[in-house]
Amino acid sequence: MNILVYFVGFLTLFTWRAQAAAPTGCTYSTDTGSRGLYTCDFTVMTLPATYSTFTSPIPQRLKIRNINGNLPVTSPTKSFNGFNSYSTASHDSDYTAYLELECSTGSPTGQAIISTGTFLQMSYLEELHIRNCRLTNGLPEYVFSDIQSLNILTIEGGSIAATSADSMANFNITVSSTLSESRGVLNFTNVGVTGGTFTAGFFFHLTTIDTIILDNNGLTSLEASTFSQNTKLRRLILRNNPLTSIPNNLFSGLDALTYVELSGLSLSCSCENVWFIKHFLDNNITVGDGAVCSMSTNGKK
Secondary structure, eight states, rough: HHHHHHHHHHHHHHHHHHOBBTTEEEEEEHHHHHHHEEETTTTOOOSSSGGGGGGGOOOSSEEEEEEEEOOOOTTSSOEEGGGOOGGGGGOOTTTEEEEEEEEEOOOOOOOOOOOOOTTTOOOOOEEEEEEEEEEESOTTTTTTTTTTTEEEEEEEEEEEEEEEETTOOOOOOOOSSOHHHHOOEEEEEOOGGGGGSSOOTTTTOOTOOOEEEEEESSSOOTTTTTTTOOOOOOEEEEESOOSSSOOTTTTTTTTOOOOOEEETOOOOOOOTTTHHHHHHTTTTTEEESSEEEEESSSSSS
């Protein structure tokens, strides 16, 4: 029986390897799993990436690397074409549907210009990862609205030139009902935010988000209302940012909050600055790696 199972698995894998077709500049590999991964080189491929040119299997997992330029929105040079034909019925349930955009290496790293309409027809996605990109156009209004919702949004490395109160408008990050590892996460790690803060209202539209990770973003200030509309937020990680204070009432109204991490901040020691300790105790909120504050004498407490 085991021999038959192994044979069927090998035959399936061989069939996918043999039949997989991809457009110029893209390759298909099963090295990362049986469903495989299409990897496209931005410097070689021709935009738009056209759905019908990815066959056997469908492009459930797609990575575009070496980006340094515009991801356009208008025909005939829009970024994606025909992906509204994507059928989730053909999903391999062992994997999520994801798109990874990775910019070219070097100093500085490559830029990725994303705009409202860049992700047209990409509403089937469950995860979007943007890595090592200078987002020189920032995150414009409604930039993710064509995707509608994701389980995970990651921006890692690089920088964000600007944000808007409506960057996340008509978009949400949700906990998947079918994917146990997809936890409704926004993860901004090692990505600099120009100006050291987010535009007021930036997070307001994410009403179903479960986890927010803001790690090493150069944040120097947050408004008290920053997370006020994220009422289903359970986990908040604010670490490795030069924040000297946490605004009063930052956690007010977050009744679902169970875990907060405030390590690697630049908090100044005062009774006013550590008000949140009592809030965490009163609301049974677990504190991860604790915040360390600085005395005026440069000592530690």
